[in-house]
Amino acid sequence: MKKNQKIKLYLFFSFLIATVVFGILFPRLTLPFGFAYIVYLIAKPFTLRLTTGNRKQRIIYSALLTIASCFIIFPLVASLYNMGGDFSIISERLPEVQKILQDKFFAFKVSVFERFGIRINMDPVTLVMTRLELMGAQFLEEIPTYISSVLEWILLVPLFLYFFFRESNRFSSWIMESIPNPIFEKTYVLFSQFNTKFGEYIMAKFIEATILGTLVTIGLLIIGFPYPFILGFVAGITNILPYIGPLIGFIPAFFIAILANDPKVTMLSMIMVYTLANLIDMVLVFPLLVSKIVNLHPIVVVVSIIIGSQLGGIVGMIIIIPFIAFFKILFREVYQDLSVHL
């Protein structure tokens, strides 16, 4: 490799590293930028069809952005406005909930002592409740911070999204030109594959979540379980996390079933609804929609989720899967090249 080619290569990698460092140092910019990029990847196939050969692209992009903003911003503002109120109600009702749970746990302790003669001395209910109370208070304290960051996102995400729609071709051709020749072909193809896989994965997960949420809602409506819409929504959202998501989505319904003193609310029928919805998801929806896109071993998926949660919390848990799928392709490419040339 000649000297100026080497310099070009070093400059390119230095630019890449500098971009990553900038991203880590300024998460308030990077996160909305990343979110806008994900939305852009999801919307790209549709906008491509809408705008092909059409010169009124600016109007179409503006209309799309307005519609998308209405769908995203309104529920966000509305839920944040209501969340404070909901949390105060929950805080007020916490002592009542604590009493019911303590009674149930006491009954359990007595039955264990009567049957096995074992005395349980710990008090997990008080422990959990104190922690919940603390978390609630903390959340209430931080609501202004959340609102300010939501407002920041409301301003930044549409701005970045408009930039992606309008300037992505020019921007990507500028990036393409700066990629040095020796790595151009591979970088371009891998980057395109990553973009396609990432967009398809997030889209497929949202469709899967909607189907599961709808199934749970219908099931809960049929058995007459309380709050079917909220529980369906929670089940759908948590289902975005593979494997552990359905379990997390089940927890609220489990607590509602314990706390409700209504004979109509039966634990067994509720468990059956969740199991059936998740079975349909596992047998039909997931294999048809998602698994073909990522094609990863279940153990790799679980390990990836744990790593993702450590790195970036809930967002990390969701987006780590397409990243791992991309690294699998990258590893295969590099390994095959090395095995040919070494």
Add this chain to the structure above:
Amino acid sequence: MSYEKEMMEKISRGETPEDRLDINLLKYMWDASPLSFKESYHDFFKKVSIINSFSDNEIRLFTKFLHRREFLPNEVIFKQGDSGHGFYFVFSGAVNIFANYQIQNEDQGDFILRLEKYQYFGEMGLLEEFNRRSATIVAAENTVLLGMFKPDLDQMLEIYPVLGAKFLKETALVMANRMGQLTREIVSLKKRLKEAEMKG
């Protein structure tokens, strides 16, 4: 379909053509006109055998999916055994094709062919799913290549399916011709081998 025909169809469908000036289209048309001294992509592709059957408007659309890459003399474009994803047209300069080229000890291996302006290479990389390059290509002088890669072909098929199909058909014809040529060469080599065996 020509640009004029596309506009006429738009009008017949009741759509009003854009009254705003499209600077990129004007620039392209100016570059493609006989009054312009600069060789445009349009002039170039009119002389490339697999593209010259395309209409002016199809060439204009086709060039949107290309990447211009500049190479210095002796710069390796791709190596034998590399995974292949792209198809290249020689826009200016020339390239040499080698088999068993060693970069580390600068052993050029076996020279096979020199490709010059208006010629192309790497079409298998565009069509095969897991393609491995069968030879090493090195720039013989200052060379400009126009490359099309798998994602570009996918996008072209999505946005302009007729154009994509036309390009694929032309590429398939080139490959069919090469296969025919290879078969004839194998037959002739076998014949010569048989004759040599009989003499020996």
